[in-house]
Amino acid sequence: MSCHNHCFQENKGRALLDFKNIISINNAPGPILLIFPPFHRLMGEKTQWIPLGLSSLAACMTALGCETIIYNADNTPFISKNNEYRLSCSERYRNASQYQKMIQHTDHPIWKEIEKTISEVKPWLVGITVHSENVASANRVLSLVKKYSHDTVTVCGGPHITLAETKNMKNELINYIVKGEGESAFAKLVNDLSLNKATNKVYFEKQSLDLETLPLPNTKHVYKSEDYPFLFKKRMIACSRGCPGQCGFCSAPQLWGRKMRFRSVGHVMLELKEAINAGADKIFFCDDTFVFNRKYSQEICQAIKDSNLKFAWTCTTRANGLKSELLNQMKEVGCKSVHLGVETGSKRILKMIKKKVSLEDVRKAVKLIKEAGIDVSVFMMMGFPTETDEEVQASMNLVKELDAEETLLHPLIPIIGTSVYDEARESGLLEEDINWNKFSRDKLFYSFYKDMAPAKVDHALNSFFELSEKV
Ligand code: B12
Numbered sequence: 504m505s506c507h508n509h510c511f512q513e514n515k516g517r518a519l520l521d522f523k524n525i526i527s528i529n530n531a532p533g534p535i536l537l538i539f540p541p542f543h544r545l546m547g548e549k550t551q552w553i554p555l556g557l558s559s560l561a562a563c564m565t566a567l568g569c570e571t572i573i574y575n576a577d578n579t580p581f582i583s584k585n586n587e588y589r590l591s592c593s594e595r596y597r598n599a600s601q602y603q604k605m606i607q608h609t610d611h612p613i614w615k616e617i618e619k620t621i622s623e624v625k626p627w628l629v630g631i632t633v634h635s636e637n638v639a640s641a642n643r644v645l646s647l648v649k650k651y652s653h654d655t656v657t658v659c660g661g662p663h664i665t666l667a668e669t670k671n672m673k674n675e676l677i678n679y680i681v682k683g684e685g686e687s688a689f690a691k692l693v694n695d696l697s698l699n700k701a702t703n704k705v706y707f708e709k710q711s712l713d714l715e716t717l718p719l720p721n722t723k724h725v726y727k728s729e730d731y732p733f734l735f736k737k738r739m740i741a742c743s744r745g746c747p748g749q750c751g752f753c754s755a756p757q758l759w760g761r762k763m764r765f766r767s768v769g770h771v772m773l774e775l776k777e778a779i780n781a782g783a784d785k786i787f788f789c790d791d792t793f794v795f796n797r798k799y800s801q802e803i804c805q806a807i808k809d810s811n812l813k814f815a816w817t818c819t820t821r822a823n824g825l826k827s828e829l830l831n832q833m834k835e836v837g838c839k840s841v842h843l844g845v846e847t848g849s850k851r852i853l854k855m856i857k858k859k860v861s862l863e864d865v866r867k868a869v870k871l872i873k874e875a876g877i878d879v880s881v882f883m884m885m886g887f888p889t890e891t892d893e894e895v896q897a898s899m900n901l902v903k904e905l906d907a908e909e910t911l912l913h914p915l916i917p918i919i920g921t922s923v924y925d926e927a928r929e930s931g932l933l934e935e936d937i938n939w940n941k942f943s944r945d946k947l948f949y950s951f952y953k954d955m956a957p958a959k960v961d962h963a964l965n966s967f968f969e970l971s972e973k974v
């Protein structure tokens with residue numbers, strides 16, 4: 504296990520949990536294959552990106568001497584930046600039934616590609632990321648793995664597994680699940696497997712990781728990366744995990760905890776330099792709320808300035824607590840756009856979803872971001888339980904007033920573990936539990952409107968999409 508010692512030297516001697524107990528499985532019958540199931544690609548999107556969770560897991564496993572390969576089956580090979588195609592919010596919604604059709608279309612080239620990849624890589628273990636929306640796709644991938652070989656070990660992890668375990672999944676095809684933050688729990692599982700003592704089906708590390716102890720995400724071991732020419736152009740980087748918010752529609756705090764954990768600025772800069780050297784010119788800081796800790800964000804900006812690295816970047820944040828000084832600094836070091844979680848123009852709904860942001864905060868934030876010369880991208884939602892026609896109208900009026908460079912409208916999906924989901928179930932608005940294996944975005948949306956007929960809901964949604972996509 505010489506490579507793991509080397510890997511953790513740069514982390515100031517702190518060890519990633521108790522890796523001393525992990526034995527090398529160099530004589531494993533093949534590599535570990537980590538798969539991100541196809542999702543938007545099944546609805547016609549053409550893009551290329553590296554899933555951060557899987558690259559972080561791959562970094563840990565590689566550091567432990569296990570050959571690990573990442574395969575994002577949501578990527579389309581052989582396209583260039585010029586023929587990339589991203590779905591708009593309305594297409595994601597309207598093409599949703601296409602997703603379920605493609606799951607049934609077992610001869611589709613995407614499933615053939617996945618089968619081929621599995622048989623070429625010959626993994627002894629396959630790990631799969633499961634989101635609630637891609638449960639059906641993850642189930643198909645599981646079937647393909649077990650079709651290749653029943654002996655291949657299957658492990659599922661990711662948000663759906665953390666929040667709902669194997670609900671609506673083909674349990675009989677899953678050997679193990681990893682709940683929560685995956686790095687050390689997955690390492691323990693692989694260790695236990697190599698010692699033949701993996702008796703529990705569920706692996707879960709109660710204690711949150713010290714992020715400083717993690718190796719940098721591994722983006723080198725991507726399956727056939729030469730087939731994905733602009734894979735390395737855009738990169739996601741997370742400076743922190745956790746969110747102190749408690750917004751009723753969002754599961755981030757349940758997944759990562761309400762206490763924010765930050766990486767040191769130096770650790771983030773190592774990753775940034777590595778990304779830029781590998782060809783990235785666009786960085787998305789995918790922290791749940793990037794400017795929550797103003798001092799920390801300022802230090803990141805200062806470090807980018809001192810490094811002389813040139814790249815465009817974007818981030819997501821809440822509307823309260825923004826200050827011009829920080830925004831100006833962000834602009835100076837390449838920040839092109841800030842995504843702002845606005846969600847609704849209704850005071851009642853803001854209160855109901857515990858957004859803890861006022862409409863005044865939103866107006867002020869948009870003004871400050873614009874004044875700094877940064878584009879504003881506004882996240883809006885529609886479909887809150889009990890939302891009325893007037894409240895949808897209030898959201899649309901707010902969109903017009905804010906006049907942001909971009910407005911992204913996401914119809915609400917009641918995710919397990921959120922208060923919106925619990926309340927909708929308790930109040931009977933969500934009569935039946937959602938079957939995620941059959942889930943299609945456009946189906947259950949209407950049930951949340953108590954007093955609006957489906958045709959009226961449809962009309963409101965269409966007008967809202969139209970408005971947001973032309974702003
Ligand atoms: C960036 C982001 C995106 C990006 C990139 C997507 C991606 N999958 O990385 C984009 C914009 C494309 C996106 C899209 C969507 N997203 Co999103 N996204 C995020 C965000 C903000 C960060 C994701 C991230 O990189 N986290 C950091 C990495 C390290 O974490 P991770 O990927 O979860 O992996 C860790 C563990 O989950 C686990 N793990 C993951 N996979 C595996 C596999 C194995 C084998 C093991 C052992 C462990 C394991 O270990 C990893 C390391 O600790 C999260 C919120 C959050 N804070 O997590 C939402 C989040 C993941 N998204 C969410 C949703 C709902 C979506 C969409 C469905 C939204 C929509 N309506 O279109 C789509 C669909 C995505 C898909 N393909 O299925 C939800 C998922 C909830 C759920 N129950 O499934 C989240 C949690 C936000 C929320 N609203 O609560 N998203």
Ligand code: SF4
Nearest residue numbers: 746748750753755791
């Ligand atoms: S919506 Fe944003 S601020 Fe609210 S809980 Fe989720 S990540 Fe935190």
